[in-house]
Amino acid sequence: MKALVLEGKDQQFIYKEVDKPILSEGEVLVRIKAASFNRRDYWIKKGLYAGLKFPIILGSDGSGIVADVFDQENKHLLEQEVIINPSLHWGSNEGFQSKEFNILGLPENGTFAEFVKVPVENIHQKPAHLSFVEAAAIPLAGLTSYRALFSKAKLKKGENVLIVGAGAGTSTFAILWAVAAGANVYVTSGNEEKIEAAKKLGAIDGVIYKNEDWDQQLLQKVNGFDVIIDSALGEGFAKHLNYVNPGARIVFFGGTAGNLPALNGRIIFWKQVQILGTTMVSPNDFNNLLKFIEEHQIHPIVDSVYHLEDGNDAMELMENSDQFGKIVLTVS
Template sequence: MFGSKKRAVLFKGKDYPLEIQEIKKPRLVKDQVLVRIHHAALNHRDIWITKEQAQHFPDGIVLGSDGCGVIEDVGEDADPMLVGLEVVINPSLEWGDNPMVQGDKFKILGFPDNGTFGEYLAISKKYIFEKPEHLSSEQSAAVPLSGLTAYRALFSKARMRSKEKVLITGIGGGAALWALQFATAYHGRVYVTSGSDEKIEKAKALGAIGGFNYKDPEWAIKAQKETGGGFDIIIDSAGGDQFNKLIELALPGGRIVNFGRTAGNITEVATRLLYWKQLSIHGTTMGTRDEFLSMLDFVEGRKIIPVIDKVYPMDQVHEAFARMENGDQFGKIVLKIGK
């Protein structure tokens, strides 16, 4: 009915440009469902894969961790009533039994397994969830990876309480914006950093109280003055050589959560401040099935709408990647995959 071959964005190695090719429609096994992808969203992870994976994959791997689409078929162990359901996909695969940390079999959708940058995806029924009713397909595609990451960082790791002061670094990326929207919805007093004054103003329009341009050598001093001492929670996706300023800005008993390295590895830690202020530094990646469900409930219950930067047709995947790599975006970059 739909033909046996469908288009997908293929990654073959860091020395090969991404290609759009026709591939065979996946066959279902056991509890899998076949999702016809309508929209997919980019993440920094996709950039890292294309730059750092030295191995050559002659047949190509379909990248993409975020997606929204419609279930078109089911395997023998899946409920036929699922056909026609509009769904989002949890990209946090095989987490394991320990909610504190992912297990040895953990992987993220889109590498090494085929992901959402193609017209079809076969995936276990346990990773599909009904699309939030108040969101469009392209908005829903912007939810999974960065929404889950931000939710776990803010609530499971930092254990945010209402009215706390929160600093979110590098506003503009998907997870940072989700953290901003979650924290403001939870009545946090939120501040942001960015290298762009324009992005800071946009963050204020979304509910941030203030912001600081990290290109200003005095930004941390200004932040300390403006906030009356610093922050209870700092959500960081950058790392890098400015991380020590976050330790200085953390209030006694503060929590710093990191889930990224866009500025490189952390080069210095003020050890005395770390123990004297009794700070907690947490690393986090993705999240559990329960956290994904809680995140979706939070988004639906508060009718939160993700910030979409730009929607590209799949044919313009190179332009979409270039926009993310240049750091031009404010919000999620989305690919229109199918009808």
Template structure:
């Protein structure tokens, strides 16, 4: 089969002929029609991720058709259109993943290929209203957004939500999910174009986080502070989120793109009775509930651009430069 193979840190990802994987006991082989990029793929390429091994076929998100079954797998799965849950071996504690938790695409070969094999219980029926490209955009970003917004922050209808740094796949899915859940959503970005696109989707408004004292300005514009704040940046700007938070707010963060948070004003946390919530991916139950939620509300992930598999390196560079507004997709089989 053809696959995009990464041979080492800071190496160009290359399209190559490799052996087609065959399903072992309890596994299915999925012929991938589409895959989607995540920042994780860029970080692996740059060597900024734990447990690196090379060569590796990266890629965590994929959708396709089950083409072969391993021993013990229900025959009903054959020829089914599916999307893949990339979070494996969560463990028996729903509150947090266990030591054996792993994400597809490292340490095991991932979805930037014509075929991939995964345990059968990690595939879910593809929502019928989604194309393969749209379905491929959903798994990692969708479960991350769903767990952050509902399992961790317990979002309620009528609450005011702030999504800090709109434009990435998780942030846009969080926006869409919050809107159909009945929340009022506001956004920040360093790009006015991305703010405008978020407003077109349904956000009430937004502001550039480059604006001086943006938290106070946006809170005034919104008519008050925010009940739920979703962030993936961290870094020095995290303190602004404490200013934007309403009393009793929940701030949930699923990444730290800008690094650790220096000099947190703890007095603001305790005086406002804030909850700071970390979130990573989601349980198998979170994933199933996310897929049902998407089907129930007929949500369609926002796609920025679609590339042929051979142009995977070009897609990675677009993500690395933060040019995308929505998911970047690799079309594998038309």
């Protein structure tokens, strides 16, 4: 089969012939129709991710058709159109992942290939209203933001939500989910164009975080926030405490802008603010997300689509952070 192979840190992908995966008990082989990029792929390529190994086929997100099964009792799955849950071996606790947990695309070969093998419990029927490209755009970023909003923050209809960094995959999905749930959504972004794009998705307004007084600008637009979703951290994280409502929930994942800064603990305990970390999702979260997407007939935002062999061009777009929505690869 053909695949995009990363053979070392900071190298270009090589599009080449590799061995097709060999199935073991409990696994299925999916013929990939589309796969999407995540910031995780970028950090692995840069060599700034834990557990690096080379060569590796990256890609956590994918949709396709079941091409083979190991166990005969799963024969009914053949030719089904599926979406892949990249959260492998979560474990039995809804609150946190097991020691065996990992994400498809490292250490196991991922979806940037014509075929990928996954545990049978990690495939789900593709929502009928989504194309393969749209379905492939959802898993990693969509799941992370869904868990942050609903499993962690317990978002309710009518609450005020701030989503940091409009334009990134997780942030774009968070806007879609929060708007569909009936929340009042505001965003921050690095430029006005992405704020306008967020408003077209249903966000009420936003501010440019490059402005020194962006936190005060937010307070001129809304009295305060009940839920804040942050995927960057860094020094700006401390400003969230300037506009939290009593009982607010701040959920974060990732740390592209740095670590947690010093925080005013008095505000945290007096307003009874919760600061919650999250990563990936449980199987239950994935099932709930698919139901949510089908109930609201949501279509993810796809910024651009490339062919698998043009994966280096797609990665360049991600490196420049010029996209709004997901970058997707299609497989012939």
